[in-house]
Amino acid sequence: MTSSCAAASIRCDRGRAAPGENPLASAPRARRIHGGGWCEAYFGTLGRRRTVGIGRIGRVALGVAAWVSAAGGAAARAGEAPSLKVGDPAPALHVxxxxxxxxxxxxxxxTVYVIECWATWCGPCRASIPHVSDLQAKMKDRKVVVIGLNVWERDTSRVEPFVKQMGEKMxxxxxLDAVGAGGKGKSAAAWLEAAGQDGIPCAFIVDRETRIAWIGHPMSMDKVLEEVAAGTFDAAKHAAAAAERKAxxxxxxxxxxxxxxxxILEVLDAMEAKDPALAVQxxxxxxxxxxxxKKDLDAAYAHARKMSATLWKEDGMALNNVAWVILDTPDVARRDLDLALEMAVAANRLTKSENAAVMDTLARAHxxxxxxxxxIEIVEAALKKTDNEELTKHLTASLARYRERQRQAK
Known part of the structure; x- marks a missing residue:
């Protein structure tokens, strides 16, 4: 995974699920709708995402073991030189x-073009769609054209119904990518593979001279797109910053x-100093x-309390994610259940008791x-808030467990 698309957001890695299988509906454990190994998070590292319907993100656990494995893979690929780079003429689209x-x-x-590579099975791709739509609406009168290029789709018959269901949200x-010999997508090869990108979503901005101006995650392209559209984008400055980030x-x-x-902690400090926008991640x-x-629970809990009062204060998903890690990580010597409950309560308040996955975390904390x-009361309410099959199964199992505990206590 090259760095540009991984920064600040989660991505789905190519080829980690069986043909036709939706990775978001599979899990090594009932707890995780998305197991470590499919989605890459934060600078080429693997994470886990729980997605509840289109655009409704549940919890993320970074998965340190998978993260270490992916980071090692990123290091191994660091010397590979892509054939498509910023400044090159944009390749043709094969549709x-x-x-x-x-x-x-x-x-x-x-005209400025945004080529945003995505797939229906990729949760982070689906989560990016509303943001990409907002950018198109914002830039439509400035000769900016956004193209959602569907790639690596395991069942292309799913695409049209998906887009129709999204309606004005997309x-x-x-x-649709054109498939060549051996079932290989022609546009995926000309764009993603040529640029050394092996994860989606990934966006390419093509400037008014039809050259590649930027390659990155669609959730991170707002400022760059604005500058490219205005003709003020400084490619040299961006390239220098990208080199520092890569190092x-x-x-x-x-x-x-x-x-x-x-x-690792030392590098995280350096990364935040270089790009404060990544502070939350x-x-x-x-x-x-x-x-x-490190298993330094005192430091971990102190950090979580400080972030809960500052960076995560209005971020329901961050609060929910960390609460879940505290509650569900096995073999923890001392769980700060009071902290987990405080964070789960805040996350549920911020999501207005409408996110079933967040409600699930709150129920577990109680x-x-x-x-x-x-x-039991919270899980019963959560079941009415979701139509996600996997989450429904998990909530039903949790409800049975909680009721059994209640029965035993009588």
Missing amino acids: SKWINGEPVETFEKG NYRVA LEQRLAEAAQKRDPDA LSLIRFEVLFKM FEKGAVGKA
Whole structure:
């Protein structure tokens, strides 16, 4: 995984699920709708994401073991030189069918294009769609054209119904990759593989001279797109910053390979100093390194309390994620259940008691604290908030367990 697309957001890695299988509906444990190994998070590291319906994100646990493995892979690939780079002419699009919007046969000078590579099975791709739609709506009068390029799709018959279901929430052009010999996507090869990108979502910005201006995660492209559209984008400055970021990522990969938590924490400090916008993501990684790798529970809990009052204060998903790690990580010498409950309560308040996965975390926190009746009440309500089959099964199993505990206590 190259760094540009991984920074600040989660991505799905290619080829980690069986053909036709939706990775988001599979799990090594009922707890995780998404197991470590499919999604990459934060600078090429693997994470786990729980997705509840389109765009409704549940919890993320970074999965240190998988993260270390992925970081090692990133280090091994660091010397590979991509054939498609920033500044190169944009390659042609190979499209089998235009699903949404007017076809784009060729890139015209004077227009800015965003080629956003995605797939229906990729949870982070689906979570990015509303943001990409907002950008298209914002930039539509400035000769900016967004194209959602569907790639690596295991069952292309799913694409059109998916786009139709999204409706106005997916208000940009959507195209299906053309498949060549051996079932290989032509556009995926010309864009993603040529640029050394092996994860999605991944966006390419094509400037008004039809050259690649930027390659990155669609959740991170707002400022760059604005500058490219305005003609103020400084490619040299961006390239220098990218080189510095790559050097830090290499240091992170090396520290992860050695399983050296202190070295990892040192690099995280340097990354945050270089890019304060990544503070929330890096703070989540810091917690997990302290909690799982270093097993410094006092430091981990102190960090979580500080972040809960600052960076995570209005971030329901961050609060929920960390609460779940505290509650569900096996073999923890001392769980701060009061902290987990405080964070789960805050997360549920921020999500207005509408996110079933967050409610599940809250129920678990009450259960672990001995408030079994309260846990049952919350799970019963959560079941009414989701139509996700996997989450429904998990909630049903939890409800049975809680009721059994209640029965035994009588």
